Amino acid sequence: xxxxxxxxRVEGLVKRLGAQEVLKGIDFVVHRGxxxxxxxxxxxxxxxxxxxxxxxxxxxxxxxxxKGREVGWVERGGKRIRATERELLPYRTEIAMVFQSFNLFPxxxxxxxxxxxxxxxxxxxxxxxxxxxxxLLAKVRLGHRKDAxxxxxxxxxxxxxxxxxxxxxxxEALLFDEVTSALDPELKGEVLAxxxxxxxxxxxxxxxxxxxxxxxxxxxRVIFMHKGRVxxxxxxxTVLANPQTPELAAFVESVTD
Amino acid sequence: MDVLLRxxxxxxxxxxxxxxxxxxITVIATLLGLALxxxxxxxRARGLDLYTWVFRGLPELVVLLFCYLALPYxxxxxxxxGSAILAFVLVGxxxxxxxxxxxxxxxxxxxxxxxxSLGMPPGLRLRRVVLPQVARIALTPWATFLxxxxxxxxxxxxxSVGEVMMVTRQSLAIxxxxxxxxLFAGAVYAAIASLVMIAETLIGGWMTRRYGPATGGT
Ligand SMILES: Nc1ncnc2c1ncn2[C@@H]1O[C@H](COP(=O)(O)OP(=O)(O)OP(=O)(O)O)[C@@H](O)[C@H]1O
Ligand SMILES: [Mg+2]
Numbered sequence: 001x002x003x004x005x006x007x008x009r010v011e012g013l014v015k016r017l018g019a020q021e022v023l024k025g026i027d028f029v030v031h032r033g034x035x036x037x038x039x040x041x042x043x044x045x046x047x048x049x050x051x052x053x054x055x056x057x058x059x060x061x062x063x064x065x066x067k068g069r070e071v072g073w074v075e076r077g078g079k080r081i082r083a084t085e086r087e088l089l090p091y092r093t094e095i096a097m098v099f100q101s102f103n104l105f106p107x108x109x110x111x112x113x114x115x116x117x118x119x120x121x122x123x124x125x126x127x128x129x130x131x132x133x134x135x136l137l138a139k140v141r142l143g144h145r146k147d148a149x150x151x152x153x154x155x156x157x158x159x160x161x162x163x164x165x166x167x168x169x170x171x172e173a174l175l176f177d178e179v180t181s182a183l184d185p186e187l188k189g190e191v192l193a194x195x196x197x198x199x200x201x202x203x204x205x206x207x208x209x210x211x212x213x214x215x216x217x218x219x220x221r222v223i224f225m226h227k228g229r230v231x232x233x234x235x236x237x238t239v240l241a242n243p244q245t246p247e248l249a250a251f252v253e254s255v256t257d
Numbered sequence: 258m259d260v261l262l263r264x265x266x267x268x269x270x271x272x273x274x275x276x277x278x279x280x281x282i283t284v285i286a287t288l289l290g291l292a293l294x295x296x297x298x299x300x301r302a303r304g305l306d307l308y309t310w311v312f313r314g315l316p317e318l319v320v321l322l323f324c325y326l327a328l329p330y331x332x333x334x335x336x337x338x339g340s341a342i343l344a345f346v347l348v349g350x351x352x353x354x355x356x357x358x359x360x361x362x363x364x365x366x367x368x369x370x371x372x373x374s375l376g377m378p379p380g381l382r383l384r385r386v387v388l389p390q391v392a393r394i395a396l397t398p399w400a401t402f403l404x405x406x407x408x409x410x411x412x413x414x415x416x417s418v419g420e421v422m423m424v425t426r427q428s429l430a431i432x433x434x435x436x437x438x439x440l441f442a443g444a445v446y447a448a449i450a451s452l453v454m455i456a457e458t459l460i461g462g463w464m465t466r467r468y469g470p471a472t473g474g475t
Pocket of ligand 2: 048
């Protein structure tokens with residue numbers, strides 16, 4: 001889109017889990033402000049890919065370049081070695097993740113969940129972060145729920161708090177892993193609306209999603225994964241309307257809503 | 258009855274001693290147990306396995322007699338109260354370590370993953386995310402062990418600790434009315450154990466109302 005170097009560049013990413021090679025060499029780039037959707041059948045490696053991008057798990061091979069610099073490795077004594085958990089933390093604060101099962105901290109209110117990391121990790125002043133958190137809650141239409149604990153909220157509300165929690169870190173990109181698939185149909189809409197707002201604001205997002213309506217109308221690009229490989233990618237309207245591979249044709253058939 | 262009345266000041270001292278020993282043993286054994294459980298996390302902690310196996314298996318009385326009668330031969334003479342505290346700390350730490358290990362394993366790994374994705378370093382994660390869940394999960398087994406442990410303290414009378422059972426046995430020797438004394442002693446231990454159980458129920462109920470179910474969550 002703009003600039004020469006993409007925000008994120010993935011080259012030849014390989015990940016083995018147990019005996020299985022789950023990712024078999026993934027390549028793609030994401031530019032600033034792009035909305036990328038990842039689709040694919042269950043078990044095709046979508047969650048594994050997102051968790052590699054955030055380095056919650058380390059790839060076995062290949063490279064991840066963030067703003068032109070390789071992440072996950074450090075130079076020490078002239079040798080290239082894997083970064084430690086602690087060395088990965090700054091990167092993780094720049095690329096936030098939202099999970100299928102919300103994963104809010106159950107002993108903290110909505111507001112406390114949101115301010116936790118900005119205060120404790122980034123060391124920012126609590127009053128300032130609280131004001132921002134309240135604005136974020138209003139933005140995800142939950143201003144009235146700031147003192148509620150996760151167990152007192154619906155799934156849709158919890159997921160919107162989780163999105164606010166990720167946004168509070170002021171990340172440069174957001175990873176969404178099937179954030180609506182644990183929700184009842186009537187609750188999906190409120191979370192998708194927040195995701196649309198973010199896209200409209202120019203937030204860079206990489207979303208695993210089976211909401212084909214969202215993928216068609218909001219994504220700038222779709223990536224179709226099959227058995228650990230990128231099988232097709234491109235403009236969602238074109239790609240989904242004219243599948244070039246039998247796998248994508250079968251997938252589109254199976255998720256048609 | 259009049260023996261109980263005449264001995265009452267001694268009983269009060271004995272109850273105080275029992276409570277005091279219980280508190281000291283509980284604090285030390287809980288902290289040691291938690292520290293060992295944290296140390297053992299994600300390690301193959303064979304030494305700890307052996308320790309908890311031995312001290313959960315041995316009768317308290319055996320450990321107690323060992324500390325009181327055998328350790329002096331190794332030049333470690335802790336006296337009766339010191340030996341009793343050491344013995345119950347050795348046993349209690351073994352139980353607490355296993356309770357906390359199991360509780361740590363029961364914490365939803367998705368919470369840890371969420372904390373990692375927010376850039377929280379390991380120490381902060383433990384303090385702010387993991388330990389609050391552990392407190393909730395461990396509360397019931399921990400309190401259950403303690404309620405049982407109160408009664409075990411009566412064994413300390415075997416190494417001449419002047420706690421409630423000791424004073425009871427001495428009073429029985431000069432009493433015409435053993436039933437009253439025995440019932441009284443029983444009531445003291447049952448009362449302390451009940452306090453532990455009531456506290457557990459109140460705290461557990463409060464946490465469930467405030468934070469929802471202990472493990473389920475989201
Ligand atoms: N810890 C693990 N150990 C071994 N295999 C694993 C592990 N986690 C996932 N897998 C396997 O890796 C493959 C890809 O899993 P992944 O969760 O990335 O798929 P997915 O595309 O996200 O699927 P879904 O749509 O069901 O979420 C699956 O075959 C899964 O069984
Ligand atoms: Mg998945």
